[in-house]
Amino acid sequence: MIEFRDVSVDYGNGPVLRGVDAVIGEGELCLVVGPTGSGKSSLLGAAGARVPHFSGGRLTGTVLVDGRDTREHLPRDLADVVGVVGQDPLASFVTDTVAEELAFAMEQLALAPTLMRRRVEEVLDLLGLAALRDRPLGDLSGGQQQRVAIGAVLTAQPRILVLDEPTSALDPAAAEDVLAALTRLVHDAGITVLLAEHRLERVVQFADAVISLTADGVATSGDPATVLAGSAVAPPVVELGRLAGWDPLPLSVRDARRTAGPLRERVLAGSSAAAGGPGSEGTTAEPGSFRSASAGRSAGRSAARSAADEPGTPTLTADGLHVRHGRAHAVRGVDLALAAGEVVALMGRNGAGKSSLLWALSGAGPRSAGTVRTAAGADPADQRPAVARRQVALVPQSPTDLLYLATVSAECAAADSQADAEPGSTARILGSITPGIDPGRHPRDLSEGQRLALAVAVQLAAAPAVLLLDEPTRGLDYPAKAELVAALAGLRRQGRTVLVASHDVEFVAQLADRVLLLADGEVVTDAPARDFLLDSPVFAPQVAKILAPAPVLTVADVRRALDAGAEPESAP
């Protein structure tokens, strides 16, 4: 259906894609993987003729979409063959209500009104949107919006769907919804899907083929297991498979679980050896260094716990916190206490009140009732923002909102003077999070991960005791996420408190000591991360699902458990 023949794309700063040759067959679900900036979006754009007709730049080679050459066809001429769905569904909506949005493409194609009615009904059923038909688009949840965006291109009955990170903004359950709808389209309607996604753990089991791009735009395509075995970005299940030396590489939790029997025994033995061994004493000497040992994490957590129990130690407390936005009651009576040297994850559905809670805690957002106290006993909302950020700093959901200068170095210098920090400290923090960012670049030209690092560095310049982050992993690839995990773990070692709102289970599994689960504005669970993540079917990370009942969350945990099991005598 889609054929790339020696395709290269160049926007003027060196090629983004180099000589890509790939064929995507009829009815396939093809996954595009690669680090940020590797040209995934350009490849998807080329399939929909947006590159180069809409984006500019220079495309050499040939792209054939259902036999049509994109050199001669504009995106609008392909509307009946290719449906393109972007990352942010709200940005792509033209009309007000669900049914009108579904009809928009058909109106442009001049279909007869009776046919339009029928197709709108069919698509409403296919995507489970029938109950929402007349609802305003702005009132829908993120998952519903994304399904409407898919439906809006499906009504034109394209034979190909191109999706650029359709689940990056969604909570796990909503992402499942969207992916279930996609697999249904592939299996029942025979639609060819080209999909880019950072969180491979969500999609890789559905893929029939994978195009893997390297950072300099070279592509490898083929069978998922073969391509991912050598790929730089890989989901936890693949990494676990590589660690265990499984061949063929399992891609789904189900396949892995069926292969994992012997490994599970070894891990179980290893983790009981680590728990019963002398490890706990050794690790309390280094509280918070959770990455050093799996037992170390629980020790670090219990240290944080006991610190939290002592009066006067919490760095941030909230009592009876309520936030109302007009008629919506976003946060309903939240009490919490955050201890020094603790990383707490805030989880929950889209719209559960996570962002409202973070903003209220930072003192910058609205608060209807309740109190917030920092370690010094002050309320951040009563202080000037420039003072409050020395106690509690927030990195908002779109970190670019914080940035407004033309170069990275200018941003760093401005951050130093705003925080009264000594010159160069922001640049130093930035270097410790993500080394090697060219200070002369424009912040807009950085990758998502680099931009987030810059925003975090700007907020850390004031040396706050508590750092709040709202959905930081959105759009981050695995290496960028690993850098973020390391940076936040570093903060924990310095005795700072980190509260991070996230949908990303694997990210939380690598980092958090404690999880707060919000539902409908209330805290429904406040539990140690390990207990919570092992216990929940929705929030369990892949490794935990594969190796249950072994108490491991990440591949690193497994590696340590295996080491402990192999040489139980070696005390740290």
Next chain:
Amino acid sequence: MAVIEGPVARAEATPARGRGLHPLAWWAWAAGIAVAITRTQNPLVIALLLAAVVLVVTVCRDESPWARAFGAYLILGLVVVAVRVAFYVVVGLPDSSPVLIDLPTVPLPDWVDSLTLLGPVHTAGLLGAIYAGLRLAALIITFGAANALANPKRALRSVPASLHHLSTAVVIAVTVTPQLFTAVGRVRRAQRLRGLDARGPRAFAGRLIPVLQDALDRSLDLAASMDSRGYARGTTPGGGRHVTAALVVALVAGVLGTYALLDGAAPAWLGAVGLGVGAVVAVAASVRAGRRVDRTRYRPDPWGLRENLVAGCGIVAATAVVLGGWLDPGTLSAGLTPPTWPTLNVAGVVAALAAIAPATIGGGRR
């Protein structure tokens, strides 16, 4: 309506259930009231019409953001009255009516001729300022009412096919503007997090850049999405020159006709003929241009009895005031020297009743 519907869309128009009235019905009603307001200076009639408009909006509006914006129009109306009165008090000219308050006069340099700041406030001048402000406020609020009752996006869906691309562009502008305001708020909040709490031009510039970048990104996203969904693909290329030429002819004829109407020396027939020819050519060009845009409309809003009634109410209100003023010019305005209570004749009552009638017809949406 028959002229402006596309050929295919008219074929099988299946209306959506539970929708409000056709937006153009509300616009016709509002236009009728606006005509009535401009044709009378009787503050009592204007106040009655204004009350009718507010009542109809209160009863008939839905929960859309447009409807919620009506309060802003009310406030704007109050501001208009206040500004008009303040202007009179500060720079108003003296007249012969009794002085209400004698404010001290602020002397101005000699070269400012015949203008005094403050000074005596006369009854007639003050009343006149209040009446004039009220009229302008009523017009603004009527416009706001049309906006609150008829979603402008849906109104634009009813424009002729030849204006399809233009109307889509307007719809996008209407959508993006509130997003721009949201973005300003979001960036301001985010920059406060950074400790930037300054006001003034520098802070404004710092906020402007992220907001504009955001707006640009969103517009590009939307444009890309529309392009990929086939927007503008139905246009048959070529043939545009005839339409352009026809529109130029229509414009020239219209200008000639208007000139002839306004200039008493020109022959009387020239005005009517010029305007007529202009209108016919413009409609023909529009229909022709509309044929070249190949697209259909999903569930167009139906025009039925209730639409006729609501639009008719507007026409009745306008006609009543115009006729009333023609038959009995004395009731058109209220006396200022000496101030007299305005008289309310039958025409005024009929106009107010007609204006309020849609409260019983137009409700019951959703």
